Amino acid sequence: MLQLYLWITMSMFRNMIPAPKKKIVGPNEPQTCRNKGCGKTLKEKDSHDTACSYNPGLAIFHDKMREWKCCDIHVKEFDEFIDIPPCAKGWHNSDPMS
Numbered sequence: 001m002l003q004l005y006l007w008i009t010m011s012m013f014r015n016m017i018p019a020p021k022k023k024i025v026g027p028n029e030p031q032t033c034r035n036k037g038c039g040k041t042l043k044e045k046d047s048h049d050t051a052c053s054y055n056p057g058l059a060i061f062h063d064k065m066r067e068w069k070c071c072d073i074h075v076k077e078f079d080e081f082i083d084i085p086p087c088a089k090g091w092h093n094s095d096p097m098s
């Protein structure tokens with residue numbers, strides 16, 4: 001009987017834990033784009049296939065050099081690095097899981 005009792009408490013316990021809900025974001029709710037080099041605040045309805053300018057590759061910081069792997073641009077100063085125009089266009093990426 002003990003096993004049955006355990007099974008019942010476990011199934012009760014399981015029912016008490018809410019299933020993880022996917023956050024549903026409304027079309028007018030501002031979100032932050034997660035693409036590197038973009039970071040704009042966007043609304044779902046404003047996103048289209050060239051709305052986002054971003055760098056798809058890695059940003060690499062050396063001692064005296066900063067570079068974008070994707071467009072192979074190397075600069076010395078952080079200010080210059082910020083000013084490098086992103087090399088790709090696409091959809092904004094507001095998915096918090098990626």
Ligand SMILES: [Zn+2]
Nearest residue numbers: 055070071087
């Ligand atoms: Zn790039």
Ligand SMILES: [Zn+2]
Nearest residue numbers: 033038052092
């Ligand atoms: Zn973006």
